[in-house]
Amino acid sequence: MNTQICKMLGIDFPLVAFSHCRDVVAAVSRAGGFGVLGATGFTPDQLELELKWIDDHIDGKPYGIDVLIPENLSIKNEKGVTHRMLAERIPAQHKDFVRELLSKHGIEPSQMLEEGRVRSPDAPFSLQQEHALKLLEVSFHHPIKLIANALGVPPQAMIDMGRQHGVTVAALVGAPEHAVRQAKAGVDIIVAQGGEAGGHCGEVSTMVLIPEVLRAIKPIRDVPVLAAGGIMTGRQMAACMAMGAAGVWTGSVWLATTESETSEIFREKMIEARSRDTVRSKGRTGKPSRQLRSAWTDAWETAGNPGALPMPLQSLISEPALHAAERAAERGNVKARELVTYFVGQGVGLVDSVKSTRAVVKEFMEDFVEAISDLQTLMEE
Numbered sequence: 001m002n003t004q005i006c007k008m009l010g011i012d013f014p015l016v017a018f019s020h021c022r023d024v025v026a027a028v029s030r031a032g033g034f035g036v037l038g039a040t041g042f043t044p045d046q047l048e049l050e051l052k053w054i055d056d057h058i059d060g061k062p063y064g065i066d067v068l069i070p071e072n073l074s075i076k077n078e079k080g081v082t083h084r085m086l087a088e089r090i091p092a093q094h095k096d097f098v099r100e101l102l103s104k105h106g107i108e109p110s111q112m113l114e115e116g117r118v119r120s121p122d123a124p125f126s127l128q129q130e131h132a133l134k135l136l137e138v139s140f141h142h143p144i145k146l147i148a149n150a151l152g153v154p155p156q157a158m159i160d161m162g163r164q165h166g167v168t169v170a171a172l173v174g175a176p177e178h179a180v181r182q183a184k185a186g187v188d189i190i191v192a193q194g195g196e197a198g199g200h201c202g203e204v205s206t207m208v209l210i211p212e213v214l215r216a217i218k219p220i221r222d223v224p225v226l227a228a229g230g231i232m233t234g235r236q237m238a239a240c241m242a243m244g245a246a247g248v249w250t251g252s253v254w255l256a257t258t259e260s261e262t263s264e265i266f267r268e269k270m271i272e273a274r275s276r277d278t279v280r281s282k283g284r285t286g287k288p289s290r291q292l293r294s295a296w297t298d299a300w301e302t303a304g305n306p307g308a309l310p311m312p313l314q315s316l317i318s319e320p321a322l323h324a325a326e327r328a329a330e331r332g333n334v335k336a337r338e339l340v341t342y343f344v345g346q347g348v349g350l351v352d353s354v355k356s357t358r359a360v361v362k363e364f365m366e367d368f369v370e371a372i373s374d375l376q377t378l379m380e381e
Contacts, residue, residue, distance in 0.1 A: 004224045005247040009034050009145050010062045014247025022050050023259035027357035029061035040068040044138045051142040064146030065139050067132040093306045098321050101299050105335040107328050140165045153185045174202025176216035183220040191249045194229030198252045198345035200289045210243045232347035234367025252345040257357045265329050266342050267354050275349030286314035294341035
C-alpha cells in the first residue's frame with residue numbers, strides 16, 4: 001500500500017502491532033506489518049538481548065520500541081528510586097487487603113513473595129525518564145525505525161534522540177487536546193487510542209476520537225494519525241482509514257496468538273469473554289486501564305476496599321499478587337483462576353480461538369481487501 005505510514009516506516013501494510021513479546025514483533029514485521037516491542041519492563045541489559053534476538057529473526061524487516069514516560073508521576077523528580085524504596089511507602093491497610101484477597105482465593109500470602117516477585121527489590125524503578133532514556137540508548141544500536149511513548153508528551157530529550165538517529169517518534173493520545181500538544185511538541189505520528197483499548201485509555205470511543213483528533217491537529221501541521229482501540233479485524237481497519245486514519249495501532253488481538261507472552265489460562269479466559277467483560281479500573285496501575293474483569297478488579301470496586309494507590313505504588317502490590325495467582329491457577333487452583341486478569345480491550349469479544357501471528361496478519365489483509373472491494377461495489381451501483 002502507498003500510504004504515508006508505509007513510506008515512513010518502510011512497510012507494505014499499515015498495521016502496527018504493539019506487544020511485550022519479541023516473537024510477536026518479529027512475526028508481524030515478517031508478515032508485512034510493523035511490530036513494536038513494549039520495552040519499559042526490561043533492564044537495559046535485558047533489552048539488548050531482546051533486540052538482538054529480534055534482529056536475528058526478523059529477516060531485515062523494520063520494527064520499533066515503545067516506552068512509558070508518564071508526565072504525571074508522583075516520583076517524577078526523584079532520583080535513584082528503587083522498588084524496595086517504593087514498597088516501603090505502601091500503607092499497611094493495602095498490604096492487608098491484598099493478603100486477605102489472596103487467602104480468600106486459596107493462595108498463601110507467602111506465595112506472593114516467593115513466586116510473585118517481578119523484579120529485584122533493589123532494581124531502579126522503570127517508569128522514570130532516566131530509565132526510559134537508557135533503554136532508548138540501547139535501542140539506537142539496533143536498526144529500529146520507530147520509538148513511541150505513552151501517558152504524555154515525550155520529553156524533549158526523547159524527541160531529540162529520535163531526530164539525531166533518524167528514527168520516527170510516535171505518541172499515544174486519548175483526547176483531541178492531547179493530540180494538539182503532541183503536534184506542537186513535534187512528534188511524527190500520533191496514535192489516537194479510543195476507550196475500547198486495552199491498557200491505559202481514555203473514555204472517548206475510537207469512532208468519535210479519530211475525526212476529533214484529525215480536526216484538532218489540521219490547523220497545526222500535517223501529522224499522520226494511527227487509529228487504536230478495539231481494532232481486531234481488517235474491516236475495522238478499513239473503517240478507520242475511511243475516517244482519515246493513516247493506519248492502525250493494535251494490541252489486544254495479538255494476546256490470543258500462539259507466540260504471545262500470555263498464559264494458557266488467560267487465553268482461555270479471552271475466548272470465553274464477551275466485550276462487556278472488560279472494565280476500566282485503577283486496581284492494577286493506579287490509573288484507569290482497561291483489563292479483563294476478574295475477582296481482582298471486582299475487589300477494588302467493592303465497599304471496604306482501601307482505594308487504589310497512585311501510580312506507581314499500585315503496581316507494586318498488584319503485579320506480585322496477580323503473578324502469584326496465575327502460578328496457583330496453573331497448578332489447578334480453581335479459586336485462583338478467578339483472579340487472573342490482564343490488560344485487554346473490548347475487542348476481546350471477537351476472539352474465538354488462538355491463532356498464529358502470521359495467520360492474524362493474513363486475515364487482517366484479506367478482510368481489509370474485502371471491505372474496500374465492498375465499498376467500491378457500492379460506488380459502482
